[in-house]
Amino acid sequence: LGTHGRSIWIFDDATPIQQMSPEIVRSDVHLFDIRPALRFAMRFTRYGIGNKVFTGPNPPYGALITYYLREKPDEKTTVKIQILDGAGRVIRELTQIPKEKGLNRTAWDLRYEGPKVRRPPSPEEVEFVGGPRGPQVLPGTYRVRLIVGEKTLEKPVEVRLDPTISVPDADLRAQLEVGLELRDLISATNEALRALDSLREQLQQIERTVRDRLADVPAELSRALSEHRKQVETLQNELARPQNVPTYMTGPRLVERLNGLFFATDGPNAAPTPAQMEYLGELRQEFAEKIERVNRLLSEDVPKLNETLRRFNAPTVLVGRPIERPRS
Secondary structure (H helix, E strand, O other): OOOOOOOOOOOOOOHHHHHOOHHHHHOOEEEOOOOOEEEOOOOOOOOOOOOOOOOOOOOOOOEEEEEEEOOOOOOOOOEEEEEEOOOOOEEEEEOOOOOOOEEEEEEEOOEOOOOOOOOOOOHHHHHHHOOOOOOEOOOEEEEEEEEEOOEEEEEEEEEEEOOOOOOOHHHHHHHHHHHHHHHHHHHHHHHHHHHHHHHHHHHHHHHHHHHHHOOOOOHHHHHHHHHHHHHHHHHHHHHOOOOOOOHHHHOOOHHHHHHHHHHHHHOOOOOOOHHHHHHHHHHHHHHHHHHHHHHHHHHHHHHHHHHHHHHOOOOOOOOOOOOOOOOO
């Protein structure tokens, strides 16, 4: 409440207070009813004016999920929320949620699970751009599943589209299909980058070990390690720009272009444009070519390198399975 006579305080959701009862207080876990959630395009129109406008925070975007825990669970107890679609498939899992004694609240942002990442984002990155996010769900009825140890509770939640806009269902479905495909392409690209990161680290360690243990490193061994390390670095730099190097200095690489197209198509409540679909086709082709080269390195080149390493009694390289291409 303000002290200058020009304030208003909005109670965004009184459902837990309205539904609270002695039976709920005595229960170990309770999931309250969830109000319909509105999907809309958020607008940011106050950049650059600092704190000139006196405003309070808005409620979190999405579906507000409130639950009651009679006691705070111990660290070994699983506490998470799953979001299920109409077919019963888990499309999102929330694990970083409050777990305090009494009432707890979190929000589902009306999105599918995000893409797999190359490395966990730093707290600064999460604060500035948010964590990895998936595409927006279609309007409809979903189920919220609260899991606390062995107890499981479910409630329905209805997702509604902004009533001020009119969008054909087919357009939203087209947007979702593109969003899911881009998410999976980003995941596979990051999986390839993780494999290359591991391979580069192993090669660097083997090079150090060989130099430390051998007074005179055989030229064949040194050349094989150096050539494969450079091959890995070339692929890394084609899939993603080097860390801490601004995009304007190098231009976006594959994973940045995929992310850029995802955010461009995900922003409005509309179908992707013809130009965006054409660009997606180009990225599909580039992705297929680069992932084929990564898999060839992992399945053909590295085993040959390991044969050379064994001949010189040097440590060998461990590689995982080939990178799977997402199904269209």
